[in-house]
Amino acid sequence: MFKKALLLLFAVFAIAKAKAQTAEEVYDHYLDFNLVRLEGPASKVLEAGEALLPDTAKLTPKARISFYNSMGKAYEDDNQTVRALEFYKRVAAAVPNYYVVQRALGYIYAKQAEEFVGKLNATASNPVQNQKIMAQYTAAAKKALPCLEKAQACDPDDDTLTRINTLLKNIKDTQGLATLKSRLAELSKNCIDLLEDK
Numbered sequence: 001m002f003k004k005a006l007l008l009l010f011a012v013f014a015i016a017k018a019k020a021q022t023a024e025e026v027y028d029h030y031l032d033f034n035l036v037r038l039e040g041p042a043s044k045v046l047e048a049g050e051a052l053l054p055d056t057a058k059l060t061p062k063a064r065i066s067f068y069n070s071m072g073k074a075y076e077d078d079n080q081t082v083r084a085l086e087f088y089k090r091v092a093a094a095v096p097n098y099y100v101v102q103r104a105l106g107y108i109y110a111k112q113a114e115e116f117v118g119k120l121n122a123t124a125s126n127p128v129q130n131q132k133i134m135a136q137y138t139a140a141a142k143k144a145l146p147c148l149e150k151a152q153a154c155d156p157d158d159d160t161l162t163r164i165n166t167l168l169k170n171i172k173d174t175q176g177l178a179t180l181k182s183r184l185a186e187l188s189k190n191c192i193d194l195l196e197d198k
Helices: 002-019 023-039 042-058 061-077 081-094 099-114 117-122 127-154 158-170 174-178 180-187
Strands: none
Touching (some): 023 061, 061 081, 061 099, 081 099, 099 127, 099 158, 158 174, 158 180
16 A cells, blocks of 8 residues: 555656746747747637746746737737736736837727717616716726826827827816826836837
């Protein structure tokens, strides 16, 4: 009985050791993922990224954030915005001045806000229901605005500016409209346009 237990323990240890990857091996898989992302078919990007996900703790912090950004983009391209948000939020938390991820978050949140517009029009005759939907629209708009403003401050774009103004007008934020120019000037002071992975 003791020999069987010892043999079983040895087998479990051997399997665990075989599955455990070194940081160098994980980084090699990260480089392979980047190659697939740049050259391979889009269908393989998520597959390669999801295979790497369990071992991301072994990547350096910068490589991990770059990987999360790439995964967010891959999920967004695959119309999986819930998963894209998960990864984009991690990137924004780690590198809040990276305006590219702020723009991605802002557009996703703005799209969520836009989904309430039709409901607002449909409930115009029901003030109670309309007010509830307006609260949901406002919440989504308030998530989108700081992200879009950071993106606009760092990389001005007419479409982004139009979205910002529309959201502010729709939630009747006259103070936000009045101070937009100064906020953008302040936000433009710290902009990161590329993520380093080393």
